[in-house]
Amino acid sequence: MATAATLPTTSAVPRQISRKARRAAWTRRILIGLAFLLTALFLLVPVAVIFQQAFARGVPTFWANITHPETLHAIWLTVLVALIVVPINAFFGLCAAWAIAKFQFRGKKLLIALIELPFSISPIVAGVAYLMVYGSRGIFGPWLEEHGLQVMFALPGIVLVTLFVTCPFIARQVLVLMQSQGVDEEEASLSLGAGGFKTFLYVTLPNLKWALIYGVILCNARAMGEYGAVSVVSGQIRGQTNTLPLQVDLLYHDYNAAGAFAAASVLAVLALITLAVKTIVEIRSRTE
Amino acid sequence: MKFRRAPRVIPGLPLAMGVTLLYLGLIVLLPVSGLLFRTFGLEWSEFVAVVTHPRAVASYKVTLESAAYAVAFNAVFGLLLAWVLVRYDFPGRRLLDAVMDLPFALPTAVAGVALTAAFASNGWLGQYLEPLGIKVAYTQLGIIVAMAFTSVPFVVRSLQPVIADLEPELEEAAETLGASPFQTFTKVIFPLIFPAFLTGVSLAFARSLGEFGAIIFIAGNMPFLTEITALVIFIRLEEYDYAAATAIATVVLASAFVMLLITNSIQLWHYRYARKN
Structure with a gap:
C-alpha cells in the first residue's frame, strides 16, 4: 500500500x-x-x-478535341505570343535590373514601383486601358486606321497586353539578386580589361542564371495563361485571335465540356510543369 | 573630409536606362494615362451617373463583400499552411510547399472551369455539399471560393519567412512561465508575425478585387446578385458603351492604387517593426 x-x-x-x-x-x-x-x-x-x-469520353475523343483545327490554332497562337513576349520581357528585365542595381540615382523607388504596377492592376482594366489607346475610338485609333494598321483584335494587341501583365516577373527576380550581388565582380572584370558587354556576358549573366530562369518560367506561365486582359483586346475571332484560355471559354460556353476541358488540360499540364521546374530551380539555386 | 565622386566604372547606364524608360513609358504608362485621359474627357455628371448606376454599385458591394470573406478564409487557411510548412518536417512537405503555388501557375480561366465542375451539384465536391444545403456554383459563395483559390499563395508566402525567423527561445520562455500553447500562440507568436500576416492579407484582398477569369465561370453572373465589377466593365464594352467601361475601369484602377498605398504602408511599418525587434 x-x-x-x-x-x-x-x-x-x-x-x-x-x-x-x-x-x-x-x-x-x-x-x-x-x-x-x-x-x-x-x-x-x-x-x-x-x-x-x-478524359471522361475516352482517349480517342480527348485526342480528337485536342487536334481540332481551332484548338490547334489556339495552342499555336498561345505559344507564339509567349515566344514573342518572354524574350522581350527578359531583355527589359535585364536592362532595368542593370540600371537600378548597378547605379545610384534619384527616383529609384519610383522606377521600381512603376515596374511592379501591372501586378496591382486588374487584367480587365489593363485591357480597357489598351483599348483606349489603340482601339478605333482610342487616342491613336484614327491614325492607325488611316494607315491601315490593325492593333486591337489582332496579334499585336494580344502581345501588347501580355507584355503589360507580365512585365514585372523577370525584372523583379533579376533585380533582387543583382542588388544583393553588388558591383565588385564587374569592376574586377572591367579593370582586367574586359569590355562592358563581355563583362555582362561572362560575369553578370552566369551569376544571374537561376533568377533569370525562375523569372522566365513565371513570365511564360502567365503569358500563356492570361485571360482577362486578352479577352478584352482579342476580339475572340474563332481560329484567328483565340488564345488557348479564350478557346477554353469559347468551348465551355458552346456546351462542349469535353472540348473545353481537353483544352484546359493542356494548360493544366503547363502549370504542373511550371511548378516542377520552379521547385527544381529553387533546390538547385539553394545548393549552389 | 569629402571624397570627390569616383568616375563611373560600370558602363551601360545610358543604354539600360534608355531601354527601361522607353519600355515602361510605352507598355505601362501610356495605356494607364490613356485610360485616365479618356475618363477626364467625360462630363462630370456623366461620370457620376455611370459610376453610381445601381447595377455598378451592386457590383462593388458583391466584389468587396466576397473579397472580404475570401480573405477571411485565407487568413486561417494560409496561416495553417505556412505554420505547418515551416514548423514541421514530414514526408510530402516539399510537395505540399510546391502545390501552394498552383493557383499562381494555373491560368485563371482554367481554375474557373475546374472550380465550377468540382462544385456543380453533380461535381466531386458539390454532390456532398448540396444535400447539406450549401450551394456553391452559380451563387456568391462561388465567387468567394474562386477569389480564395486565386489568392491563397499571397498569405502563405508572406508568412513563411517570418515564421522561420521566430526565435524558439521566446516560445520556450513563455512555456516555462506557464503559458498554455494557445496563450503562447495568441500572446507571443501572433503579435510577432502580425505585420507579415497583414501584408499577405492585403495582397490577397487586392488580388481578389481585380480577379476576373476564375470568377465569371462559377459566379452565375446575375445582375445585382452575383455580378462582379470587372464583369460589369466587360459587359459595357460588349455593348460598345466605352464611356461607361472607361469610367468604371477608372474606379477599379483608383481602388487598386488605394490598396497599393495601404499595402506599401503596411510593409514599411512591417520593416520598421522588424528592425525594432
Whole structure:
C-alpha cells in the first residue's frame, strides 16, 4: 500500500512532461492532417477534375478535341505570343535590373514601383486601358486606321497586353539578386580589361542564371495563361485571335465540356510543369 | 573630409536606362494615362451617373463583400499552411510547399472551369455539399471560393519567412512561465508575425478585387446578385458603351492604387517593426 501511494508523486514530473509531449505530437498530427486535407480538397480536386472531365469520353475523343483545327490554332497562337513576349520581357528585365542595381540615382523607388504596377492592376482594366489607346475610338485609333494598321483584335494587341501583365516577373527576380550581388565582380572584370558587354556576358549573366530562369518560367506561365486582359483586346475571332484560355471559354460556353476541358488540360499540364521546374530551380539555386 | 565622386566604372547606364524608360513609358504608362485621359474627357455628371448606376454599385458591394470573406478564409487557411510548412518536417512537405503555388501557375480561366465542375451539384465536391444545403456554383459563395483559390499563395508566402525567423527561445520562455500553447500562440507568436500576416492579407484582398477569369465561370453572373465589377466593365464594352467601361475601369484602377498605398504602408511599418525587434 505504501509503495503504491508513493509511486504517483515520484513519477509526477516525467508524466507531466510526457503528457505535454503527447499533446504536442497530437497537435502536430492534427495540423499536418488538416493542411493536407484542405489542400487536397481546395487545390488538388479542381485540377484532378480537369483531367477527369477531359478524359471522361475516352482517349480517342480527348485526342480528337485536342487536334481540332481551332484548338490547334489556339495552342499555336498561345505559344507564339509567349515566344514573342518572354524574350522581350527578359531583355527589359535585364536592362532595368542593370540600371537600378548597378547605379545610384534619384527616383529609384519610383522606377521600381512603376515596374511592379501591372501586378496591382486588374487584367480587365489593363485591357480597357489598351483599348483606349489603340482601339478605333482610342487616342491613336484614327491614325492607325488611316494607315491601315490593325492593333486591337489582332496579334499585336494580344502581345501588347501580355507584355503589360507580365512585365514585372523577370525584372523583379533579376533585380533582387543583382542588388544583393553588388558591383565588385564587374569592376574586377572591367579593370582586367574586359569590355562592358563581355563583362555582362561572362560575369553578370552566369551569376544571374537561376533568377533569370525562375523569372522566365513565371513570365511564360502567365503569358500563356492570361485571360482577362486578352479577352478584352482579342476580339475572340474563332481560329484567328483565340488564345488557348479564350478557346477554353469559347468551348465551355458552346456546351462542349469535353472540348473545353481537353483544352484546359493542356494548360493544366503547363502549370504542373511550371511548378516542377520552379521547385527544381529553387533546390538547385539553394545548393549552389 | 569629402571624397570627390569616383568616375563611373560600370558602363551601360545610358543604354539600360534608355531601354527601361522607353519600355515602361510605352507598355505601362501610356495605356494607364490613356485610360485616365479618356475618363477626364467625360462630363462630370456623366461620370457620376455611370459610376453610381445601381447595377455598378451592386457590383462593388458583391466584389468587396466576397473579397472580404475570401480573405477571411485565407487568413486561417494560409496561416495553417505556412505554420505547418515551416514548423514541421514530414514526408510530402516539399510537395505540399510546391502545390501552394498552383493557383499562381494555373491560368485563371482554367481554375474557373475546374472550380465550377468540382462544385456543380453533380461535381466531386458539390454532390456532398448540396444535400447539406450549401450551394456553391452559380451563387456568391462561388465567387468567394474562386477569389480564395486565386489568392491563397499571397498569405502563405508572406508568412513563411517570418515564421522561420521566430526565435524558439521566446516560445520556450513563455512555456516555462506557464503559458498554455494557445496563450503562447495568441500572446507571443501572433503579435510577432502580425505585420507579415497583414501584408499577405492585403495582397490577397487586392488580388481578389481585380480577379476576373476564375470568377465569371462559377459566379452565375446575375445582375445585382452575383455580378462582379470587372464583369460589369466587360459587359459595357460588349455593348460598345466605352464611356461607361472607361469610367468604371477608372474606379477599379483608383481602388487598386488605394490598396497599393495601404499595402506599401503596411510593409514599411512591417520593416520598421522588424528592425525594432
